[in-house]
Amino acid sequence: MISALTTDLYQLTMAAGYWRADHVCPATFELFVRRLPSRRSFLVTAGLDQALDYLEHLRFTDEERTWLRERPQFAKVPGEFFDDYLQSFRFTGDVWAMAEGTPVFANEPLLRVTASLPEAQLVETALLAIVSFQTSVASKAARIVRAAQGRAVVEFGARRAHGVDSALAAARASFIGGCQGTSLVEAARRFGVPASGTMAHSWVQAFPTERDAFIEFSRSFSESAVYLLDTYDTLAAARSLVASGLRPPMVRLDSGDLDALSREVRRILDQSGLRSTKIFATGDLDEHRIAALVAAGAPIDGFGVGTALSTVSDAPALSAVYKLVEVRGRGDRDATGVVKLSPGKETWPGQKQVWRFMRSGRAAGDVIGAADEPAPEGGVALLKPAMRAGKRLIPSVPLPELCADCRRSIDTLPEDVRALDASSDIYPVRMSDRLQDARLKASRHRDA
Amino acid sequence: MISALTTDLYQLTMAAGYWRADHVCPATFELFVRRLPSRRSFLVTAGLDQALDYLEHLRFTDEERTWLRERPQFAKVPGEFFDDYLQSFRFTGDVWAMAEGTPVFANEPLLRVTASLPEAQLVETALLAIVSFQTSVASKAARIVRAAQGRAVVEFGARRAHGVDSALAAARASFIGGCQGTSLVEAARRFGVPASGTMAHSWVQAFPTERDAFIEFSRSFSESAVYLLDTYDTLAAARSLVASGLRPPMVRLDSGDLDALSREVRRILDQSGLRSTKIFATGDLDEHRIAALVAAGAPIDGFGVGTALSTVSDAPALSAVYKLVEVRGRGDRDATGVVKLSPGKETWPGQKQVWRFMRSGRAAGDVIGAADEPAPEGGVALLKPAMRAGKRLIPSVPLPELCADCRRSIDTLPEDVRALDASSDIYPVRMSDRLQDARLKASRHRDA
Incomplete structure (x- = not known):
């Protein structure tokens, strides 16, 4: 209220x-x-x-x-x-x-x-704050979703939002604008949209080896796990994951040259018969970076977008x-x-x-x-x-x-x-x- | 909660x-x-x-x-x-x-x-959203307050904030960073800071003449009134205000060439002995525009800043x-x-x-x-x-x-x-x- x-x-x-x-x-x-x-x-x-x-x-x-x-x-x-x-x-x-x-x-x-x-x-002040913020996020989401050309876009921006209520509003408006889900659990619950997310770098860091971290995670989340590869060395992590015998539904790249890395990771996965394992990319993405990755033909199946959505960083006010x-x-x-x-x-x-x-x-x-x-x-x-x-x-x-x-x-x-x-x-x-x-x-x- | x-x-x-x-x-x-x-x-x-x-x-x-x-x-x-x-x-x-x-x-x-x-x-997500937003606003406020070199700066950004809770947090952080008050009443009440604001253009528009609007306002708010001059023609409004016989504590300019207008309005006020009437300026101000007005010697006594504070528009995310x-x-x-x-x-x-x-x-x-x-x-x-x-x-x-x-x-x-x-x-x-x-x-x- x-x-x-x-x-x-x-x-x-x-x-x-x-x-x-x-x-x-x-x-x-x-x-x-x-x-x-x-x-x-x-x-x-x-x-x-x-x-x-x-x-x-x-x-x-x-x-x-x-x-x-x-x-x-x-x-x-x-x-x-x-x-x-x-x-x-x-x-x-x-x-x-x-x-x-x-x-x-x-x-x-x-x-x-x-x-x-x-x-x-x-009522002027509140109407403007409510409507113009959500409008600005939904508008940005529509651009980002267009740039992804059919690949999934998930809103990941809660931590960068202008406070927690702003994060909720941003998740809602992102979904209206075409995103397929949000990382923000309360938004998923309140608005009935899919919640998304599995592991952070800290999970990998908290175990002696990446392989230990991946195997431990698969005990509870084998069917929904998205294994994060870039904590130390992306390609080494991909090889380790493949060698572990897990059948990962998806892997995530969060830094580095996403175009080049996605191709090499795709190759490593394919060589081991993991053709159905998807590649998800995150890390300061916006519609322009996504459009460039799509145009380059990077084998990325979905994008997580944070700051660009939750703060509409290129046009934070209408x-x-x-x-x-x-x-x-x-x-x-x-x-x-x-x-x-x-x-x-x-x-x-x-x-x-x-x-x-x-x-x-x-x-x-x-x-x-x-x-x-x-x-x-x-x-x-x-x-x-x-x-x-x-x-x-x-x-x-x-x-x-x-x-x-x-x-x-x-x-x-x-x-x-x-x-x-x-x-x-x-x-x-x-x-x-x-x-x-x-x-x-x-x-x-x-x-x- | x-x-x-x-x-x-x-x-x-x-x-x-x-x-x-x-x-x-x-x-x-x-x-x-x-x-x-x-x-x-x-x-x-x-x-x-x-x-x-x-x-x-x-x-x-x-x-x-x-x-x-x-x-x-x-x-x-x-x-x-x-x-x-x-x-x-x-x-x-x-x-x-x-x-x-x-x-x-x-x-x-x-x-x-x-x-x-x-x-x-x-707790990562909420801590980041809470702390980084307020930190970014307080930092911006400190810059704006410095630019004003001792003139009052009041936060007016609620309507452009990323939702109403974000507006509250922005008002709080602006005050920490050096603003003297906020237009947002709930922030004033909750955080014990001065609330500021008197009339919008709509007040002036809602009466047959500007003079009627000013005189009617003075009935309730003679001691705190800030008369808004730019609804139709700033200098005509200043002359009309002076001719009305009111002793305005302050006037506000919200558009146009604030440097030139403030000088002309100052002259009109001074010529009528209203030397203690202050001039307050608003309208898409930030630290750079304020610094330029101060450097030019514009006779402006205080600034209201909106979007630049409540959305930190030049750096909306840290x-x-x-x-x-x-x-x-x-x-x-x-x-x-x-x-x-x-x-x-x-x-x-x-x-x-x-x-x-x-x-x-x-x-x-x-x-x-x-x-x-x-x-x-x-x-x-x-x-x-x-x-x-x-x-x-x-x-x-x-x-x-x-x-x-x-x-x-x-x-x-x-x-x-x-x-x-x-x-x-x-x-x-x-x-x-x-x-x-x-x-x-x-x-x-x-x-x-």
Whole structure:
């Protein structure tokens, strides 16, 4: 359960301000990514399940309210704000969202939240932290899985993650993005995905000889064992393993020239009739190193990827934002689209929808339009109702199902969009005419 | 509370293997960073408090044990492993550690864990995730705070963090590294640090005019308000604020040319006698942008830093590892130092200590030696007992105290080591003669 205080202080000062000004009118915020990182041509949404869970359970404990009212900043805020308003505070708004595992592009809302201003505002911080991190990991996983071209990719990054909860979220998002499993046991248990892993170098070091270590391990794990070969000398270890008489299901290489070593180990295994023994490679891998190994024809059957997945090391943050796009009931009773004109941070007014156009089974381009404009012919609406009046409309989807949906969605992207070196604006995304008009009007209104 | 399953699967298969082989002898692992990231000349330790807390509360629930024994991998592991061994499993080992806030360099153990092989092994994953992330954030904070040269730095990165728990850890570590506060309310509450923040662009957008927005805000927060100026046009907003008759304690600039804008805003404020109104700057800042603004003489009184702190965006992962260095009772009853010879990943055998040598109040160099060699004259031992037989020896230190200790420790580093562009090997760290001999012997033993 995420504490209601897991938010930036200004969300609470603004909430108090809106409450005091009796300005608790409905407002809409949208969560989107301003620009794709330089080495991404699409992102893959993830984290919606945790986001909805957070919204549904949001409330202030007595202890939290007491602590808050004692902060010096709140000295002039009337006690009713804490005793009444925050005491009964719940998220009672509506959420529209893209399904997890959907390919998404810059400026496309992943999530649209409509609620009273203070409610919609308070949840910004946690929604961004939850959704943008998982989205960034799922996107990276999709690239790595593509690079592996059908070979298994397993997420091994828990130890390098930004704390243990981050490791759990990374394992989940990696699986959505196409990984076949995780080393993190708690993630496997919680999310129902396969757990993977057998021995570390320390196992080999803890016995007098490698051969002793391998034989001892086989006593309990003969059918799932992955023997680690590089503790001292990879080829000597491979020969020792072969000589031991074990029938290893798999061996692992974790350092050195993985291309050359995998070929030599393959030869040693094959010469002893161990043709079904697979070779698994790990060690600071990412999509580029994997693509190079695959292109070189290295006989590697699967990859374990750590840091690149769990920290998204080449793009550890997305330019994800959560922006006010509409306020109702300011003077008139109609919805008013709002914009921000800060240099480089301009926004588009009003509630939006994203339509994807398919041509011969392939995604041909997206249109971002006003949520209430007529759906353009042939466009598939990507934002769907996820929560109404604070209640979830969609259940948690089992992760293997999400992963399959994600794979199908990515498969609809054109080949040149999926290429690892595709530029970040290769996929056509257009703002609808109506949205362009609305922005012009809103800017003029502001300039006036 | 962190689940005992928050570990890599191989820790559990190895634990089962050690238990079955009756190889539960004492072993020592050390946690250290192999190489500093390219733009770091030192790191600052953090996360020890959470690490000790994790160790002290580690246990398997019945549900976890039941789930685990049903995994296919464990089919051949005797039921006693789950029913007896894991049922009563506790961390009962000893921990030596550097105090949080200590400057540390490559290859220096931050943490040394001695326990039975399975205990010491199982905790690797979580210890690394906890300690290396907080260490990486505290190190980044120290750089950013130095760049600000006495101006306040506040951590604003929750929304970009790798999930909400990561945001909490980042706020804590940023404070240890020298930040004056955080925007994250739950971090402020949990760790007793100042919370900071007042209004977002959405507040300004939610009112018909900027002036309305500012005046409404002042009703509740006249003494702590930081008025945000860049929603539409920064200089117009500054003039409007001045004309409103408010006496703003502080204004915030969040986009555009912060150097030029801060000068013009300063002039507008000063011309209206608002000389005590401070200027606070935010917007994708890091130590390099802050250093440039300070060097240019921009009249900025404080900085809010987000992504650069909460994701350590230029070095989102440390090459932190947790390596077996000693196993007792393998054949003989004496401790045996162990090494790993994998290319680029070689380790040093045996339990270690780190001594820091001071000259005229300045740190002059470190020696890494064997824990049981005589302390070199004048060397201050950095690793101290933190846990004995599974019980904490040191209490949680209040964060403001840790922050002060950290500032004092960093102040002892020579000026050229603290420079933002110092090379990562500028500070002298030497392996003791005895350690070098031991490594030679261990490698020879392995080669033989």
